[in-house]
Amino acid sequence: MDLGHLIPRSFKGKLRTAVRGEGVYIYDEDGNAYMDGCSGALLSSIGHGVKEIADAIYQQLLTMEFAHPSRWNNKVSVEAAEEITSLAQEGLDYVWLVSGGSEAIESAMKMARQYFVERDGDGSGKYMMIARWNSYHGSTVGTMGLAGSMGRRRTFAPLFIEGPKIQAHYCYRCPHNLKYPECDVACARALEGEILRIGPASVAAFFAEPVVGSTVGALHPPKEYWPIIREICSKYDVLLVADEIMTGVGRTGKAFCTQHWNVTPDIICSAKALAGGYSPVGAMIVRKEIAETIRDGSGAFQHGHTYNGNPVTAAAVTATIRYMKKNNVFENAAAMGARFEEKIPALNEIPIVGEVRGMGMMRGVEIVADRKTKAPFPASVKAASLVTDECMKRGLVVYPGTGQIAGVAGDQFLFAPPLTTTKEEMDTMTGRLEEALKASAEALKGKG
Ligand SMILES: Cc1ncc(COP(=O)(O)O)c(C=O)c1O
Structure with a gap:
């Protein structure tokens, strides 16, 4: 397709043109059907072409x-905030609505800083934000200083303020050269060392993805990780910000992933699946005390975008969450995640499969x-891209990534179908995945 005046994601890439979506399928201009094995980028969680969401948006328009x-205030965004808080842990009572994930993270950075200034006065020294290497929190200049995906940062590094980082829980290649469980989850405990090194009086927040998405390929943590992180943050008066932009809204089988470990973050950032891909969206969900400190202090979060609380987005959010509740979508995600697990032994037989990981319907293969x-x-060799092509040949879309080893090496991909996927569709997708990996193993023979 001639892209005319458009700047595409890549001028060199040869992408097919998508013309229609229905259920788990996307159709190209030649009428070929592809199973959406990654829900776009983990957002088309209720599948494509759901009429009742389109109707809700149309009515609002x-x-x-x-x-x-x-x-102006508008009732639709109040309703959307109510639906969002109904999914979140107790105490996460306030919602700030924006247009995307990066905006939600930027909002959390500013919310954390403003909270401490309002609570402790202008002299508050708490401003530093700690995050992790091998993580992704967005593509804006603010969020790139926070996160550590090297490939995406290198060109722009001179533009941003580099934040302090600890290593992620990459057990398959432990950055501390330890083994779980003897390691005593040293990667989580490293947060305490980092806070002490900087000085707790300067640290405002810690940001992390509950399951690391695109940079490492569904890297799930040991079960002790988030409770330890929560304890350390509370001990040093550091806000815990969970970036649930990929993991949220049912992706791992619970509304928000941190619920698996009974952890309540101070802020959850959500986006993507909140509106199922039917509208651009982002949301920052904030603990009551934080929002009310601002409410009872200056009275205004010093941040704003033209599309805050946009009525059309809000209508899409409300309709999507109600659809998810009505159709037991989170329960289906847990069940289909378990079905995927039955396939792991077969995938592990394939010579190029290093690790299959993840939770629920957020899976990754290294x-x-x-x-x-x-x-x-x-x-x-571009191994991730080769596997992706083999999947595409078989009518399956996956989400490739590279560079998880020190930012320069490594291949992985995400497999994360819509949460509404049926058993039969799941079996077809995992069958295609297995075939594509076997074909890739053949094609990659001798290239290591
Ligand atoms: C974990 C995570 N955080 C933040 C973002 C940024 O969201 P957006 O692309 O909507 O700005 C993404 C996007 O993929 C993400 O996966």
């Missing part, structure tokens, strides 16, 4: 498409050249 948030040494393929 007819009623009122926009009223600027600095001049591809290696040598399973004993865990050596990756040379970057020039």
Whole structure:
């Protein structure tokens, strides 16, 4: 397709043109059907072409498409906030609505800083935000200083303020050279060391993805990780911000992933699946005490976008969450995640499969050249891209990634179908996945 004046994601990539979506399928311009094995980028959680969401958006467009948030309130965003808080842990009572994930994270950075200034006065020294290497929190200049996906940061590093980072819980290649459980989850305990090194009086927040998404490929933590992190944050008066932009809204089988470990963050950032892909959306869900400190202090969060609490987005959010509740979508995600697990032993037989990981319907496969040494393929082989092509040939879309080893090496991909996927569709997708991995193993022979 001639892209004319458009700047695409890549001028060199040869992408097919999508023309229609229905259920778990996306159709190209030649009428070929592809199973959406990654829900776009983990957002098309209720599948494509759901009429009742489109109807809700259309009705809102007819009623009122926009009223600027600095001049007007609107009932639809109040309703959306109520639906969102109904999914979150107790105490996470306030919602700030934006247009995307990066905006939600930027909002949390500013909320954390403003909270401490309002609570402790202008002299508050708490401003530093700690995050982790091998994480992704967005593509804006603010969020890139926070997060550590090297490939995406390198060019822009001179533009942003580099935040302090600890290593993620990459057990398959433990950055501390330890083994779970003897390690005593040293990667989580490292947060305490980092806070002490900086000085707790300067640290405002810690940001992390409950299951690391695109940078490492569904890297799930040991079960002790988040409770330890919560304890450390509370001990040092540091806000815990869970980036649930990929993991949230049922992806791992619970509304928010941190609920698996009974952890309540101070702030949850959500986006993507909150509106199922039917509208751009982001949300920051904030603990009562934080929002009310601002409410009872200056009275205004010093942040704002034209599309805060946009009525059309809000209508999409409410309709999506209600659809999820009505159709037991989270329960289906847990059941289909368990069904995927039955397939793991077969996938593990394939010579290039280093590790299959993740939770619920957020799964990742790390591809290696040598399973004993865990050596990756040379970057020039483009192994993740080859596997993706083999999947596409079989009508399955997956989400590839590279660079999880020190930012320069390693291949992986995410497999994360819509949460509404049926048993039969799941079996077809995992069957195609297995075939594609076997074909890739053949094609990659001798290239390690
Ligand atoms: C974990 C995580 N955080 C933040 C973002 C940024 O969201 P957006 O692309 O909507 O700005 C993403 C996007 O993929 C993400 O996966």
